[in-house]
Amino acid sequence: MLISQDFFDDTLVESQELFEYSDEQAVIETINELKTSNPSVLLDHLSLTHPESQEGIDSRKKQKDFVECVRREDVSGAISMLATAIETERKTMPTYASLVLQNRLLAPDSKILLMFEQDEEELDTVLKFAAAILPDVTTNHPSAKELKLQFGKPLEESWCCSFEKYPSLSTPLVKWARICCNVCESNKKTFVRSAIEYRSKGGRSGLKLLLDSLPKEVPTDQNQQASAVELIIEVCKLINIVCKFQASAEAQPKDGETPTVSSAHANVKEFHKTGAVNVLHLLARKCTGGDREDLLCALLSALRVLAIDNDIVQNMVAVGLLDTANASLLSNETISAPLAAATLGLLRNLCANDEIKTTVCKKSLPSILHAMETHSSNPLVQEHGLGIIASMALRQPNNANAICEAGGAQFILSAMRMFPTKVPLQRQGALALRNMAVRLPPKSKQALLDAGAENVLRDCAARHQASLDEAYAALRDLGCSAVVYKVDEQGNMQGTQMFGKVTSNFRAEYD
Template sequence: MAKIISQDTYDEVLKENIIEFSMTIDEARAETIKQFEAQGINLANIIQDLNINENSGVPVINESIDALKMHVEGNKILNVNELNNQLDILASELSKTVPHRVHASKRNAQEYLLKIIESEINNGHQDSILHKAILCAHAMTTKNPDIFDSSSLSTIVKLLDTQSNERIICDILKWIQKACLLHEMNRQMIMNEEILVKHLKPLLFKDDTSIIKNVCMCFRYLIADDDIRVEFGKAHEHARLIANECLIDLTQLLVKFKDDSNTLADIMLTMAALAVRNEFCQLIADNNGVTLIMDAMVSFPDSIKIQRESFKIFKALGGNDSVKATIIKAGAAPVLESSLNRHKADEILAKNALACISTLSLRSKENAIALFEAGLPETIVDTLKIHEKNKLIQRNGAWAIRNMVSRSKEEQNQTWMDFGVEEILEKARKNHPSIDQDCRSALRDLGAKVHLNEEWKGVAEKQISNE
């Protein structure tokens, strides 16, 4: 069994090589590693590239944390410039890797940062210190969310209660986002604190676009389902709570920020993520959401981000059959065709566009005919030709074709065949065996000659002998 050492032991030997033997940092690091490896010690748990102070031989991150510790304990109070400088150093070190953040966590850096933030809330007048301390706190939490606890959340609530500076508010929201990433228990803890109604929802009425974008991102992180340690999360429940409180307000923001494509895209992405139930899809439609999304597509025809998010939200809304019909009746078919035709070379947009068309045409002859008459067959075939190596685009295209023709074969089949769809689907079958069944189903509904596998054959029971 390999022997291991602590980070402090490694750092002490490294310091000794620098101070006692006058080695350069690179020489000392190489010698230290050589010494331990010669003793059969496994250094896999050691951060070997910590930034070292040449004069003291001590890791810079350790010196910074120790300075903050003495400051909050009152042993050596730092002035504003010194405190700003130490926070800058710590933020720089924390931004490097997750092991750096874990190392800082083990040295209780989070505790000292929270005390500095609390002190600034109660007594301070230095926004720069508050800003940098919060930056360090959410840098500590980035991909290291286990460090976030009830004390961190309590500090966040106090900040939201007291701060009006827009930059500080954005810092707080980013901290919340980092705490939610990959951590279901943090998401539940934040939602249980009920900051949604009291703190996050009111921020939607701010005029600052950075705040709006960060609130939207908080909503999306709160409804994520990315923690593999938890068998069953509460993503749907969180989405329901947020949608009930904020979905109408988000829809109205499409009017307020109609001239800001980046903000519009963030809002639409969030609305799509929240449209997880029939009633929420209907709520968006009832508040003129369909028209507002189409207006955004027409206003920003060259914005791939706007077009992509529009396809996503229309796909989400298409989960409601009533809203699906409303979308097409509102005249969306030619808008969707124009967007896909203009941006068909973009892989991500093409994938989302074909998925949207597939959803809107599913089990709806009227929608399928409207999409057909808007000229989508030729555009879809052209898109599949461009992305013949992309399996998801080929699969989504096969679904869209099948859904468009399955209930109106006599009106569409020949047109599709004239555009060479059979050759495209046959090529997709060969290039991507895992979507073979999807392509064959589309070919079958197109009237092409295709052999369908019989997935299961019944076996006659053996006659039971009476002997």
């Protein structure tokens, strides 16, 4: 729920007159009163200052000046004020986003939306406005979500045409598409659908235009290099956004509403058909061993979200992506955490194929464990590493033995002890132990127990209901008691043997 600055000020003045608060007390009590009366109220878009203080007077004047620019349809002036304010005030965006919404700056017939269909200079101006009003730090803000939806129409009707017509604005246009699609499933569907349907003069779709805009290699000229790298990274970020369902960011449907259906799988298929794997891998291969680590991270992360099924994975292996990933792990003795996470995340997805995961185990296991050791305090690196181990050991006794002989069990237990509250990591660790234990000889199982696997698994089961089946399956295969105890209302305790007489929810396949 959004309230206006005038409502906040009137409430503050009324409370101060009634209870004779000081200026500071009046602000604090007004905030508490509004939050108590309506827990869903949003205040971060307001100037939470006393209206008669100098700071309060200045901030409210800025808001009024901005609104006047909007009412005069002086978009350039409003954008200039917005850019200046955001550079100096960290919390400005929610304030101005609220003002944009309240004054219908993005109404269907507003000048600012019409600017998306004007000349290059006008388009450049409105793209700067969009980037300023919707910075990444406000991704989940309710005002940001509403603004993204209002940008949906020009995104659908103007993006592809503008991208083809104005090559100099390629990066701002890609950034704008990413901003609009981030945490907005509706805009993801709109963007990809319109890009598929669009046809350029040469018959290319919008997605093909996007991929063809990427250079075949990073230019050596410093000025050209900076712009080329920025475009590649923005395209990779856009692919990451539209090809991944951000479930936690989407609002849960209310009673009677249709649940949000992800377009991620369909979007990946469209990018794959357009040749995204080949284009991105060609660039990634040329970045290994160089000093463009930021670029390599972006490319590997984009390739990871595309690795969703066996056909695509097989295509990736055919073009040499396994060798590129291995080269990435070996590119530096002390590989950075972002690059390690991006590379291990990609290998984790590639290991869904039985043949490929055996190849990964033979070629890359030492490098994987080295990356985990180097970044033992990074939860994402550890989670991806555990995911790879769990996948490699599934249905592959030779891989399980190789992991055990390489000391993989110690890495699993160390990561689970280091991050006891990270649920996805704990689940991958339990899966890894279970997939290894079920195929290891008794001597190796005992080594796992001697290393403390039982206590780690019981702690995991006690903390995380989502990992209960995996943890108890691992305990069972290690030969430990796997009984869940429940206490009824009378205080009576009853134990249920997991995976005994009852039907378990455990899924034998790793996911």
